[in-house]
Amino acid sequence: MQSFRTELENPIVEEEILELEKRIRAFKEGKESDDKFKSLRLARGVYGQRQAGVQMVRIKLPFGRVTSEQLHKICNVSDEYSRGRLHITTRQDIQIHHVSLERTPQLWEELAKDDVTIREACGNTVRNVTASPTAGIDVNEPFDVSAYARATFQFFLRNPICQEMGRKFKISFSSSEEDTALSYIHDLGFIAKLKDGKRGFKVVLGGGLGSQPRHADELYDFIEAKKIIELIEGVIRVFDRYGERSKRMKARMKFLIKEIGKDAFMKLVEEQKTALSGVVPKFETEKYEAAPPLQDVTVPAVKIDDDEAFKTWKSTNVIPQKQQGLFAIGIRVSLGDFYTPEARKLADLIKKYAGNEMRFTLRQDILLRHVREEFLPFFYTELKKLGFAEAGYNKTVDITACPGTDTCNLGIASSTGIAAVLEDLLKEEYPHFVNGRDITIKISGCMNACGQHNMAEIGFQGMTVKSGKSVAPALQVLLGGGQFGDGKGRFADKVIKIPSKRGPHAFRRLLNDFEKESGEGERFTEYYERQGKTYFYDLLKDLSDTSKLSQDEFIDWGHDAPYIKAIGVGECAGVVIDLIATLLFESEEKIDNAKTALQRKSWADSIYHSYTSIVNSAKALLLAEDVKTNTQAGIISQFDELFVQTGKIELSTSFKEFAYQMNENEPGETFANKYLEDAHLFLKRVDAYRTKEVQDA
Structure with a gap:
């Protein structure tokens, strides 16, 4: 694996990318364990896929905002390092799949040139805001x-x-x-x-x-x-x-x-x-608050072929802005997946004819902003050419689904497969839901709820069901969730589990019953609460019978072969397996980080690096004694009891007082230097104790 040089103006980002490249090389050469390397790459947005040898890379876009220039760069990266598909997540990120691990530093460098990052998009971090x-x-x-x-x-x-x-x-x-x-x-x-x-x-x-x-x-x-x-x-x-x-x-x-x-x-x-x-x-x-300056361009003349379709689209997909005369356009993106040719044309549209800004939404859609009213017919015709003018933005037909068994290690049953089937069913059999009453439908491939199924009015969760000695893909049906506003909501009830291939039958029954039994203007959540969980269990009960499954019911949606349950190790927030030597090495790294922060005069950052070094060092000795350490507070308490109070490690105070000095001192240069020195001396003491223990063993 060849090393490379970056050409970035930001020295911090440049250093991080070079560090990632160095650590990938060490991992490939067997000089770094998988568990230790996993923590680093996850915090750099690099996530293991279900398919061996490739990675998913998550691009972190705060509040889903992206400009034309940034979207073009994301497209370039997807075409160069992936397969040209972009996936919008329920946290307003973009994911690209099937990326070679060795090429992730170059990918990150390209994105960084346009102020786009993958830093802390995965792992045990603050995720996308x-x-x-x-x-x-x-x-x-x-x-x-x-x-x-x-x-x-x-x-x-x-x-x-x-x-x-x-x-x-x-x-x-x-x-x-x-x-x-x-x-x-x-x-x-x-x-x-x-x-x-x-x-x-x-x-x-x-x-x-x-x-x-x-x-x-x-x-x-x-x-x-x-x-x-x-x-x-x-x-x-x-x-x-x-x-x-x-x-x-x-x-x-x-x-x-x-x-x-x-x-x-x-x-x-x-x-x-x-x-x-x-x-x-x-x-x-x-x-952010003022509408951006719009280009002085003439609205292109267009001819609307279907006035009714245009009116429906305007009623469901066009949102008046608080800025007088401007509108936002919602684009419904099926399953959150779209491709770079269409994305590039969108980028060009917003650059020339709107405010050069779009936002990815929590329902895996796109919202174009700052479009003048006279430009709406033009945008409609252009979006229609791209397949982006389907009505139903934020309506029932706008189904949310995680990638499920397509790429995720934790996927149990296909979420995208059943989502596509239900979307087609809605358009063909219930077209009035496209621009009528909104029922949120959300689907996850497992219990982790990346598709947010347990907050939906109708939710499905991927599971399995046994029939004799065989296993078939299944769906847990959840009902009655809802978002009520001002910080209030209701989680859906688990009602019944059915084979996946019976999902459309259950869906029809629910919609038919809702249309027949709900009151005028009654929301699905209200209707569910009025009828009660038992009512819906009885409505769907016969669909749960697995005594006589057909051959087709052992095949999941979107697949040709019989279902095989294959679940890997999830990396949504992978917990690192800490080894004693690794912990002490990391303590040294944190001390180096504290020194670097001091040089930048970032006193609070330096103090926290010193604190984590102290905790890491203590954890190493506790681990050597086979003591469980499941919280930092627990580490501090147990270290006091087992090492300080027994005199094995000498301190002038209790370990709690030693570690928590930062709670008593405002962050400043004097204390930051003292605390760094304390952390360094403590690590030396711990290392000496550990070395003696090993030699005496």
Whole structure:
């Protein structure tokens, strides 16, 4: 494998790319373990695929925003390093698949030239910061949240407090009380509010999906906008220190909140105040809030062939902006997949005829912004040529689905296959749902809920079902979920499990019954709650009978061969297997990071690197004693008990006081230098103790 040189203006990004290339080389040469390397590549957006030898690369796009130039660069990268397909995720990212691991540094370098990153798009980090796709143009918003989402993204990218957490951390910003960024399923959710003329947010804490969904708690009815970074920093510091690290399925923040309670959690957050960086980012509100200058171009003359189709499209896909005379255009992207030829033409359209901006949405769609009213017929005809003018944006036919068994290691049954079938069924048999009542339909290939199935009004989760000695693909049917606005929602109930090939039959029954039994204007969630879970179980019960499955029912959607259950090891937030030598080596790396941060005069960053070095060093000795270490707080307590109180390691104070010095000292140059020296001396002491133990063994 040949090394390469980068040509970037940003020295930090350049150094990271060179480091990735070096570590890939070491891994390929057998000089670095898979577990250690996995942590690094995941934090660089490089994720193992179901198919051996290739990677999925996730491109991190804060609040889904992309310009023409950036989209062209993403297309170039996809064509050069992948297969020309772009996949929009439910976190407003773009994923490309089938990428060779050795070429990921070059891929990253190309993206970085246009201010696009893959850093921390996967792994135990702060994931992409999402926001309402209509932020900045929403007629109901008190203000544009884009600048606040951007500042949050920038502050926590590469921040040492969130590089190696027990699990991933998700943040959203909703532009209005409609809560279109789904705050209640996030670790931290922010909803824009005005109070006494001041900008601020309602804040919710501790939400999440997965196998055990949890509704976020209301934390503040209102907090001033200028205080949100400080709040997030405190929350993440506590999660990093007290969050579970051994039991992966219990490591999300929602479990920590559930275990100790919101009040106890926030008390710990309050204790972090002295140690906080004290940085108040500049929120570039002017950059996002004004409509961009539009090119002085003449609207091209077009002829609309079907006026009714055009009117339907305008009624479902065109959104009036708060900027007078401007409109947004929603593009429904089936399964979130589109291709580079069409993407390039979209990029050219927004560059010449709109505001040079689009946003990817949480329903895996595209929203073009800043289109003048007289340009709508032209856009309709151009989008129609690209296959992007189908009506039904944000309507029932707009089905959400994760990649499932197509590429994901954890996929159990095909989510994209059943999604395509249901979309066709809706268009052919229920066309009135395209521009009528909206029922959200979401599908995941496994319990991890990347397709958000357990918050949908109708959800499906990939599973298996036994029939004799054979296994067939199945769907768990979930009903009654809903998003009610202002941080409130309802999770769907698991109603019944059926073979996958019976999914369309179940879907027909549900829609037919809804049309027949629901009241005028009644939402599906209301209808479900009125009828009750047992009613729907009885409605679908006969479809769950697996005593006589047909041969076709052993074949999953989109496949030709009989189903084989094949689940790999998931990497959604892979937990690194720590070895003693690796931990001590990482402690040295963190001390080097602390020194580098000192040179940049980033006192808070340096202090946190020193802290993590101290914790890592302590963890190494505990691991040598076969002591379980599932939280940082637990490490500190156990090290005191087993090493300091017994006199095996001599300290002038307790280990707790030694490690938590940063809670008592404001970040500054003097303390940062002292704490770095303490961390270095502690590592030497631990290393000497470990060396003696090995020699005496």
